[in-house]
Amino acid sequence: MKDKKIILFFLFLAVLIFLPYIVSGYWLRVLTQTFLFASIATGSNIIIGFTGYPAFGNIAFFGVGAYVTGVMTTTYNVPFLVTLPFCALSGFVLAGILGIPILRLKGHYFAIATVGIMETIKEIVDNMVETTGGGMGLTLPIMVGEPEFIYKYFYYVMMLCMLLSVLICYIISRIKIGYALRAIRVDEDAASVMGINTPLYKTLAWAVSAALVGIAGGIYAYWLSYIDPHTVFGGTYPVKMFAMILLGGATTVTGPLIGAFILEIISELVWSKFIAIHGMVLGLLIICIILFIPKGIFETFKGGFSFRKLLNNLRENSL
Amino acid sequence: MVLLEAKNVAKSYGGLKVLTDLNFHVNSGEIVGVIGPNGAGKTTFMNLVSCLSPITSGTITYKGIRLNDKKPHEIAKLGIARTFQVVKPFGGLSVLENVMVGAFYGKRNLKSKAEARDAAEEAIxxxxxxxxxxxxxxxxxxxxxxxxxxxxxxAMKPDLLLLDEVMAGLSMKELEDITEEILKLKQKGITMLVIEHVMKAIMKISDRILVLHLGQKIFEGTPKEVVEEPAVIQAYLGAKFAEKGK
Amino acid sequence: MVLLQVIINGLLLGGFYALIGIGFSLVWGVTNIINLAHGAIALLGAYLTYYLFVSIQLDPFLSIPLSFVSIFLFGYMLQRFVMNLVVKAQIFILLILTFGLEIFLVNFMTTFFSADFRSVTPSYAGESLVIGEIVIPYIRLAVFFVCVIFAIAMGLFLDKTWTGKAIKATSLDIEAAMMSGINPAKIYAITFGLGSAIAGVSGTLLTLTQAFSPSIAGGLTLRAFIVSILGGLGRIEGALLGGLILGVVETLSSYLIGESYKNAIAFGLMVLVLVLKPSGLMGRKYYAEVKH
Known part of the structure; x- marks a missing residue:
């Protein structure tokens, strides 16, 4: 069973590596975007799924990463790849500091406090007009090269970012700290009397999660070569990220990645048909996921697809 | 040797006093039973020892270390382990993985997964x-x-084990099993503080018994002394036995 | 003197915040749903008022009952046929559901009502009460009083009527309430309907005091949230106090520091209250114990 999964994963990887030589530029863009979401969802899942803290505003660190790369490449002419460790570091440090007070909150309170952090950082960036360009946005230097090459370049860089997130999640789930996080998720009191330094581990989990999301932000900024506070802090990112995590299964390593692939490819297919009302369709799609498959597709369809299971899911949480 | 000592311990929530002026100690190698009717403050005391809630006044010391300002995880590292009255297993983790958490983070503080698995299997x-x-x-x-x-x-390799009503809701056969296990643990040198409602079992395993009533210690002594003490019968056993029609 | 004017402006704004917070906090306290679509629902009331005003010149104050009733029905149906299906799920599942609803509603409004900023200006819009150097527009004063009246009426409803008592009972102990013959599905639907109706009314009042577009929905929701946190969950008095504090803090900080940091300050205040006093400034066990 386990071996089968690993073989499947490497097969999937092999396909991804060779895909750029087969598919069109349009699909390369779609896939790069999918990798981006897979990175964000997988990275955020460390705090959300593993530790059980619904960091709704985790996208804040995506924005921070985007602006770190943005400011470093424009103002200080630092090469793009060199900026990425700084994206990770800024996410790590920021979440580490903010985590000490904020992670004392639980549930709804924690979720909204993270949204508060996101909005606050957004406003600060919005106001630092001289370095960030404020609400007008920031234009990054465009990469030199053939469009063909640039497409492939970002495809692979984003894929590596996604793989890094998956790798770190995998390692965390295998080692000692993974057990601590899972214990915290289920029962924090029980975890602490067993000797788990819960504030430390929660903060660490959030910091690692923020670092990964930060890297994704940095790559995104250089890829699109234009960022503004309203797109990188918030928008529909948080809810898409959550929907992906739920769709694939929050407690698993690869669940968010699979969720990202399903949701992004569905959206892409749907978008092209309903451009005018795509927001409404996205909203409905998310509502349907929550209603029918809140436990993720794997948990729900273990042993085959059936409509009865969807209805059972619906009945389980209803009043 | 005194392992755990409580001096003038009091706990109140707002104006409500749940424990007042509690003095007592647990010696190394002993099993001390804590009994008392519901609301006597038994679990509250256990929460104070494991530092899940702060002490209002007084001190609790363990191996001479003051526990008042410690965090629950620090207590665990000192060698105190506990169970919960309302069981709190980590759902989503297997039984083995549950116990491995204890081996990883308790006093033993193991680093490698293989070691933790061995320790957990031993405990299981x-x-x-x-x-x-x-x-x-x-x-x-x-x-x-x-x-x-x-x-x-x-699996945490504790020196002091706090058992909070591990026998409630068990059948006769299961009771006998767990009583025997507790006595075996005593032979291994683990000191225990046992909160219990099941009288027969606690009389059998305890070296000494502490009786709490409405947040105060009303008696302390051997099981034999406890059954004969009028105050205890009045406050606790009397009511309890009357219920059972004995 | 300018400072006094700023504080008065803040209090008047605070009345509006209190009203939008009351609906939010009621729903949260009783059903444990954080309704991220609250602001979008308020805007439904705003658009209803706007279109009634431009098509048949109905005075916004007269459209309050219409807003109340229609948005109540909307909220009731939504809870009865959608939210009740997942209400026992984990909290973030509910969060995403309401966020999905928000995205849907905002995009619906953008598609059909356009993203343009709208406002309603009745003939009497420019008149003000002048006391010395203090200027208070009559409209803002009227809006403030409508908000306070609604808050008091809501409190009386919960305290004095059977339905109100059933709502409180359900929030305190849903199982005990069921034992007493209360149908929680219906109570939840009524609660959500009421919360939405109040949001709808605040949307109606919003049209009179500021320009609006679907894009401000998120901002409204977050303010409703801050008000609930500041005042403590599920308390009418708490929401009133929270609303007034938020209003004053926002206008004061805009005046002293500048418009640009007012969100950051409001959030900073909220996070501070959350960390220092999680049950809110007036928080006590009331509708519901704070459920984590």
Whole structure:
């Protein structure tokens, strides 16, 4: 069973590596975007799924990463790849500091406090007009090269970012700290009397999660070569990220990645048909996921697809 | 040698006093039973020892270390382990993984997964759960979940084990099992503080018994003395026995 | 003197915040749903008022009952046929559901009502009460009083009527309430309907005091949230106090520091209250114990 999964994963990887030589530029863009979401969802899942803290505003660190790369490449002419460790570091440090007070909150309170952090950082960036360009946005230097090459370049860089997130999640789930996080998720009191330094581990989990999301932000900024506070802090990112995590299964390593692939490819297919009302369709799609498959597709369809299971899911949480 | 000592310990929530002026100690190697009717302050005292809630006044010391300002995880590292009255297994983790958490983070503080697995299997075999070690604890019957709590605490390699009503809701056969296990643990040199409602069992295992009533100590002595003490019978046993029609 | 004017402006704004917070906090306290679509629902009331005003010149104050009733029905149906299906799920599942609803509603409004900023200006819009150097527009004063009246009426409803008592009972102990013959599905639907109706009314009042577009929905929701946190969950008095504090803090900080940091300051205040006093400034066990 386990071996089968690993073989499947490497097969999937092999396909991804060779895909750029087969598919069109349009699909390369779609896939790069999918990798981006897979990175964000997988990275955020460390705090959300593993530790059980619904960091709704985790996208804040995506924005921070985007602006770190943005400011470093424009103002200080630092090469793009060199900026990425700084994206990770800024996410790590920021979440580490903010985590000490904020992670004392639980549930709804924690979720909204993270949204508060996101909005606050957004406003600060919005106001630092001289370095960030404020609400007008920031234009990054465009990469030199053939469009063909640039497409492939970002495809692979984003894929590596996604793989890094998956790798770190995998390692965390295998080692000692993974057990601590899972214990915290289920029962924090029980975890602490067993000797788990819960504030430390929660903060660490959030910091690692923020670092990964930060890297994704940095790559995104250089890829699109234009960022503004309203797109990188918030928008529909948080809810898409959550929907992906739920769709694939929050407690698993690869669940968010699979969720990202399903949701992004569905959206892409749907978008092209309903451009005018795509927001409404996205909203409905998310509502349907929550209603029918809140436990993720794997948990729900273990042993085959059936409509009865969807209805059972619906009945389980209803009043 | 005195292992755990409480001096003038009091606890109140707002204006409500749940424990007042509690003085007592636990010696190394002893089993001390704590009894008292509901609301006597038994679990409150246990929460104070494991530092889940702060002490209002007084001090608790363990091996001469003051516990008042410690965090629960620091207490665990000092060698105090506990179970919960309302069992709190980590659902989603198998029985083995549950116990591994104890081995990883308790006083033993193991680093490698292999070591933790060995330690966990040892603890699981002590309580006799080897046959269900790969199951999710949420599907186990109550008796087994209580045993899991004990195994998890044991994997931490504690010097002092706090057992909060591990016998409530068990059948006669299961009671006998767990009583025997507790006595075996005593032989291994583990000191225990046991909160219990099941009188027969606690009389059998305890060296000394502390009787709490409405947040105050009303008596302390051997099981034999406790049954003969009029104040205890009045406050606790009387009511309890009357209920059972004895 | 300018400072006094600023504080008065803040209090008047605070009345509006209190009203939008009351609906939010009621729903949260009783059903444990954080309704991220609250602001979008308020805007439904705003658009209803706007279109009634431009098509048949109905005075916004007269459209309050219409807003109340229609948005109540909307909220009731939504809870009865959608939210009740997942109400026992984990909290973030509910969060995403309401966020999905928000995205849907905002995009619906953008598609059909356009993203343009709208406002309603009745003939009497420019008149003000002048006391010395203090200027208070009559409209803002009237809006403030409508908000306070609604808050008091809501409190009386919960305290004095059977339905109100059933709502409180359900929030305190849903199982005990069921034992007493209360149908929680219906109570939840009524609660959500009421919360939405109040949001709808605040949307109606919003049209009179500021320009609006679907894009401000998120901002409204977050303010409703801050008000609930500041005042403590599920308390009418708490929401009133929270609203007034938020209003004053926002206008004061805009005046002293500048418009640009007012969100950051409001959030900073909220996070501070959350960390220092999680039950809110007036928080006590009331509708519901704070459920984590």
């Amino acid at each position: 075999s002590i309580v006799g759960l080897l046959d269900v070690k790969d199951k999710d604890p949420r599907i186990l019957p109550l008796a087994k979940r209580k045993k899991l709590e004990v195994a998890r605490a044991l």
